[in-house]
Amino acid sequence: MGKVKTHRASAKRFSVTGTGKVKINHCHHRHNLGKKTAKRKRHLRGSAILSDAMTANIRALIQK
Numbered sequence: 001m002g003k004v005k006t007h008r009a010s011a012k013r014f015s016v017t018g019t020g021k022v023k024i025n026h027c028h029h030r031h032n033l034g035k036k037t038a039k040r041k042r043h044l045r046g047s048a049i050l051s052d053a054m055t056a057n058i059r060a061l062i063q064k
Contacts, residue, residue: 007061014050014058022050022058 015023026044033041050058 004063006063010058010061014062016059016062017049020059022055023047024050 013024017023025047028036029041029044036044
């Protein structure tokens with residue numbers, strides 16, 4: 001029986017917290033920052049918790 005490999009692109013973008021939730025970083029914080037407000041950029045700086053509906057899919061990809 002073969003082993004299931006970790007999806008490396010997903011493993012670089014998602015991480016699992018100690019309680020099993022999936023943590024993500026926000027997108028839209030790379031370029032064109034001059035047209036975004038300071039409040040919007042400030043909120044994009046932090047991380048977020050993935051929704052429960054998507055958590056099972058991502059945990060299967062990164063196997064943690």
